[in-house]
Amino acid sequence: MKQAMTPEEIKERKPYLDWSLSEKEYDYISQKLLHRLPNYTEVGLFSAMWSEHCSYKKSKPVLRLFPTKGERVIQGPGEGAGVVDIDDGQAVVFKAESHNHPTTVEPYQGAATGVGGILRDVFSMGARPVAILDSEHFGEIKADPVMRYKLAETVKGVGDYGNCMGIPNLGGETFFDACYQGNILLNAMCVGLMETKYLEQGNASGVGNSVMYVGADTGRDGIHGATFASADFSKEHETQRSAVQVGDPFMEKLLLEACLELIQNHREWIVGIQDMGAAGLVSSTAEMATEGGAGMELNLDLVPQREGGMSAYEIMLSESQERMVICVKAGHEADVKEIFDRYQLHCAVIGKIIDQPRYILHHDGQVVCDLPVTSLTSDVLEQPGEEKKPARLNQPAAKWEPVVKDAGAILRQLLAQPTLADKTYITRQYDSQVRTNTLVKPGSDSGVLRVRGSHKAIAMCADTASRYVYLDPEIGGQRSVVEAAANIVASGATPLAITDCLNYGDPNDPEIYWELHHSVMGIAKACEVLATPVVSGNVSLYNENDGQAIYPSPMIGMVGLIKNYDHTIPMKPQNLGDYVYLVGDLTDNFAGSELQKLLTGKISGALDQLDLAKLHRTMEQLLKAEQTGLVASCHDLSEGGLATAASEMLFGTGFGLKLQVPGPISQLFSEPAGSFLVTVAKEKAASFTKQVPQARLLGEVTNSHRLEITTDDQVLNQNMNDLEKIWKEAIPCLMKSKA
């Protein structure tokens, strides 16, 4: 195989700069790691493996701030997915991953393969995927037909993949803001369940053991996907479509069943198993070898290929989907092959573990790569970014005081904002009930899933608070975690741990690196106080279009445990006459709120500090009340505040609420972190308030189907049927708009 350029030509012409490898890195590799010039194939491997997407070279220094240990943590970050003990020898396995760049250029396939990739991360651990969540951030759709198309296709992509796999979608979020106009976000989260004894790791070791390739053929799709995800969008690069992969959920379903059959019935045949994700074959094999402290020799002629004439570079970097690497103990190759043959999947021995710590590739009768394994993985030069506090944060705008003349009109407008409006347009396209364990479908605070054969359930949610992170990265980071925890607690579950997708702009911009650093500090602090360690996650930087960065948008995916699913708490009031309590305090700070966005068209101002310890204490008290049967329903306050939360609780019921809320009416639209509306049967009121002392009685559940709230200066009195119509029709109507 002729290399496209000689090592000298590469040094001279620097093609690696186009693959996002810097001259400094190239020199370091040549002079310090190899003591020679790398060849064309090797430079290609370095450029992918040293990309941010694979190496976390920029973000690693700040990721170390995350608390990753806890009583229940079995496996923290670094493997396919995090693993958390849920008692009885069972574990919940979960991770989220971003697929922002592919989804921006080709929404359907980008979203579909985003789901496919995260599923493989979970089942490569030996867990059965039981739920999918999706967090989507779009630009404004009102005047942008392309954005409407992207929304429709993204949703179809997420739906088609998960529906075909037969894995229910349990929720997520959809958020709209102009900052995502040129760079949408698609973060997919997968939750799996397993018997802890089947835990697998991405590990290759044992001289003479075989490296086996299973699943789909390798084609030219997705080459340089990892580096593609590690650079900004711009008009010059509009032809990056080839870097987007194409998904085949049917193939993945077969791969899932075959892998689980292998792991659960014949664990003794294998050493480790890993998904081929970003940077395909090179990344999976090099990481497995590094993990196992082993060397590896592969013959690329043995790799199943979809098309002829592929170069070593293309074979190694292809991001064709639905493929896995397995390290198989010598002598069991035929046994493993028999399983995959039965599922009509490719399965081939492509190499073996060797006794030197090297990564050697043969192709067409030649050695095309011979590197120390760790030069591709742990030797990557960390590059902590330069930091500078963003100018906008030095002098935050003066506190904004909303003028609310007609609270009813404001509420009606808020409910029609796509971020707040009914998401049935989306969730109706996702099968949320397959596998018949779904206790709470999307549309509530969290999705809740029964653990079959037990009385346990797990709750899960995905939350972002990007406007708050933009206004104050550290407090905003804290809020993101608090918001997720509030959703989990509202469903009656004890928060266990989180996964994250850290979505930011170009980290070479010191202001953006500062945002990353400080929001991670905020997330880390909140995770410590709320006792929800970070067990997995992903970083997506370079979310920019023509130099315009998105809001810093860390997504928090949280999982909680309900020990007795009879204590799952619904979001909607259950009984006429129940008392309604506010747990938490309304605020007069509207910085970053949906109300501010609605009335001023932008967000500004400084955020108030959060008292995390107090929030944690309140949530624990509320949880205890829920677990002892004192709570009839519960909903957390988020975008749009109390008025919106109260409306959401009443939609689809025949009930109304009659409340008395002290303070000005504007505060009904404030968005305090970690606050809840709770309904409680009258006879349990005394026990409830004893358990949750700061709960404040606001009123009761009525049968009028009206929302009536009296405040110090105004009365809000709305017919719920009118509000529900506005809320339900907003997104379908926007999707049909002609503008």
Added chain:
Amino acid sequence: MKFAVIVFPGSNCDIDMYEALHTVLGVEVDYVSYRAESLAGYDAVMLPGGFSYGDYLRAGAIARFAPIIPAVKKMAAAGKLVLGVCNGFQILTEIGLLPGALKQNESQQFVAETSTLLVANDQTPFTHKYQVNQRLAIPIAHGEGCYYADQTLLDELERKQQIVFRYVNNPNGSVNDIAGICNEEGNVLGMMPHPERAVEAILGSADGLGLFQSMVEKQVQA
């Protein structure tokens, strides 16, 4: 009474069907691979939902050639009960055990929600525990669920009372609001809604139980 749940490559509601029968109904049930060629020893065959062969080409079109299909046809001919749900219904039309065809939903979108069904015929082995015009809350989840039959066939289906379930709010554009039909003999039922997802109140509805109880009791009487 012993049930077989056929597992095709890409079936994914096989577990739901199995659990409904095994755990909730407490009857004997086995998974049977699409590679098997006999269904001897079984009293009823269930073709579950999912995406057999990825729904490539057309839903159910490739499953038609699976090794198990002749045995399924034999069971139907012998008067045993055959139930196809969702993808199973699509397969039943593809293999000619039920007339008509299932097209892409009118909306061109996958639709997952709880539908309200009307029992149109309570005289079948699948529905004798229900009353005619009884309303049932049963989940649907499909992209190709728009039942089509030409006018001649429709008239015949209506005349022979082969329409077993109808939608109250047609979610997919099916002719005459058809959600499920049976063959002339009444021992083969195909339906897009998922009764196996409606057997536990805690999951939202137990209205599908009657269908399985009907099947079990029919066999007991025989």
